[in-house]
Amino acid sequence: MTACILLAGFLSQSSGQDPVPPQAGNPAQQLPTAQQLPPAPVSVDYQMTIPTPLPGVLTPMDLKQIKGVSLESARIDLAFRQSEVFVIQTYILQCDSQAAGKKISLGIPFNYPTTDPEANAKSPLPIHLIPFSKSLGDISVGVNQVVEPSQVVEGKHFQALAPSMLAVSNISHWLTLTPTLNKGANTIRIWFTAPLSQTLACKWQNNERRVTLSPRRFELALDAFSTWGTPLKQGELYIYSEEMLPTTLNILSPSDPAMYSRLDKGIIQWGFAPGNGKPQPQRFIMEWGEQFSYQIAANMSLSHLSFNNVSARIPQDYTVTASSTAPQDPFGQPCNADNLKASSPGFWAEGVDGLGERQTIRLTLPSPQQLKGLLIRTGLSPVRLIPKGDIEAQRRPDVAFSLYSRPKSLIIILNDGQYEFKATLRDDWNEQFISVPGFTKPVQSIQVILDKVVRGAGKDDTSYMSGIIPVVK
DSSP states (O other), X not given: OOOOSOOOOOOOBOXXXXXXXXXOOOOSSOOOSSOSSOOOOOOOSEEEEOOOOEEOOOEESOGGGGXXXXXXXXXXXXXXXXXXXXXXXXXXXXXXXXXXXXBOOEEEEEEOOOOOHHHHHHSSSOOOOOOGGGTOEEEEEEETTEXXXXXXXXXXXXXXXXXXXXGGTTOOEEEXXXXXXXXXXXXXXXXXXXXXXXXXXXXXXXXXXXXXXXXXXXXXXXXXXXXXXXXXXXEEEEEEESSSOGGGEEEEESOOGGGEEEOGGGOEEEEOSOBTTBXXXXXXXXXXXXXXXXXXXXXXXXXXXXETTEEEBOOSSOEEEESOOOSBOTTSOBOOGGGGSTTOOSOEEOOSSSSOTTOEEEEEEEEEEOEEEEEEEESOOHHHHGGGTOHHHHHOHHHHHHTSBEEEEEEXXXXXXXXXXXXXXXXXXXXXXXXXXXXOSOEEEEEEXXXXXXXXXXXXXXXXXXXXXXXXX
């Protein structure tokens, strides 16, 4: 494989989306409202938290420009998907006659930890390191209902040493805009998607790896409201569960359930403006999903699966078929649908022109069983190439992975239409788990449709996967 300096450009621009995100479909039977067992402590030899951009709130990028401008209110909408969150931040800025008609520089700060690429490549569990410029998706900015240009930039705030900028003094990643404000109230709306964070832990047991995936996590920093110099008058946060049940979301901060309300259709509302002698809350933290563990043998087969210490398994003798299949992978090895099984070391690729969107894979279990979800391996995994002696994949796994197209989201149909849901994937070659949101009836047929695809940086537009593995109770 030839090294390439390009990374996959999966950042998409949009001029607008529905400001009220949809909710996940609720089947007749719903899961319990709390996770049944707490995760057990994990003994690890190595662990890595996937770096993700943790957003903050609207911040002035030049303190001199906000004379005559005040932040009156903030509303933040969070629509949680299986591996990412869709964020809508809406602000009302009041502008006096002296500041009206002048440009003002504003920004959303992001805490985005950096990881050494060489250390990551040599680690026992390398991950896909995405540059900050490509870590956010679906960016759209509007000012007074007019689309406004925005930029994703890196570098510290030039007034970071000012006392009022303490909350963002260590921030080096920003989404910025420079609107012209009108006299009176101005509405600023900022949309983007950001991946959820997750920790991968690894422990060796008898020459096999025990891998543990933590629950997925999202954090929103609210402390940058202090950069405006006056307390926020009104602040509300609304939480939507777009690809999972609302009852599976676990709010860690604020920790007091009395501080937020559950509204119709599973929407959660939290008022975060300071008041009644209480200070401005500093952070919102949400977790979703269970602790998932499994064992990987030297031949890449999986065993000993568990969720929060409750055993699960991969069914035996299930079949896999596909609507199309490429004859071979880039290394001359045959592609076939059976390569998507847990024990196969190969790859599957769709065989139609273009990126393969709407191509389908069908899994048929030998008998109806209670489906926990699907374990997914997306893309042309460099980790699976390393044992074959691919030096470039070992040295530059990020580049190797980014050269080839891979699914970004899937549509899952159970029992030939009895239940359907969508799952957004993390752009990473490691195993990731898709949960079935609340459907508890026995499942025998599973249809997986490639919904959206990340276009690879290479010439080949074929989409690759190396695993769609059913997990049952």
